[in-house]
Amino acid sequence: QLVPMAEILEAADEEGYAVGGFNVNNLESLQAIVKAAEEENSPLILATSEGAISYMGIDHVVGMVEGFLKNTGLPAALHLDHGGSFEAAMRCIRKGWSSVMIDASKEPFEENIAQTKEVVKAAHSVGVSVEAELGKLVGTEDDVTVTEKEAAMTDPEEAAEFVERTGVDCLAVAIGTAHGVYKGEPDLDFERLEKINNNVDIPLVLHGASGVPSADVEKSIDLGIRKVNVNTAFQQAFTARVRELFDEDPDLYDPRKYCGPARDAMAEKVKEKIHTFGSQNKA
């Protein structure tokens, strides 16, 4: 039922749209993402961080995802987000994930290549896709200087060598985005993205996209981004609704009475992102 993520991204590449890598953190987030994808007829990339997997329990993730996908005909990938080690990637593959990210972006270039190659070899032998990251996502905080930000960004020449030597299926790039809540306005380096896109012929991935204005996301899709990761914006949509409901009625105690509406608010945000990325009616 699950398909390798590479298949989903290949189709996106042919037509020039992107698919959301949407983080699943609990039952309600999975419900929201699947419901939105079904309503929009969009392919699905369900992303689980190591933290989210340990929060939910790995077998429960598998059980929930299987349960949801039984009733949907959408092409769907279950993807490990920011896998920190070979072991973490293998654990997910053994449990049925169809895609893994090995994120050794904090390591020196050669070490990043070595770790990525090891995962690619094992994953590809069982038909699982691999995402890797080159360049580091630094914060948008005031204490990060422009020079530090530049130095952390993906080097287009290195990107070509990295892809060639690792055989990875898609590459996460650092072009000025950051995870979490932005302190200032993101300032994306589109020239750099264009060079990277000219140098490599695999789909590119944009992390830390929650706080990036839609116009910038659209521009990055024009320049080869085929997967756009969103977590924070969904958490914010969910929690904002919970806060509203508690403000309206501080005596609420039944989780279904606040998680239900919060889940629906999150689903609306997921639909909005699907439209920005252009994956509606592409399933």
Ligand code: G3H
């Ligand atoms: O990029 C990371 C994702 O947003 C998930 O982060 O480790 O807080 O689950 P997490």
Ligand code: 13P
């Ligand atoms: P955000 O924190 O911007 O949602 O980033 C999500 C992400 O990159 C997950 O890998």
Ligand code: ZN
């Ligand atoms: Zn990320």
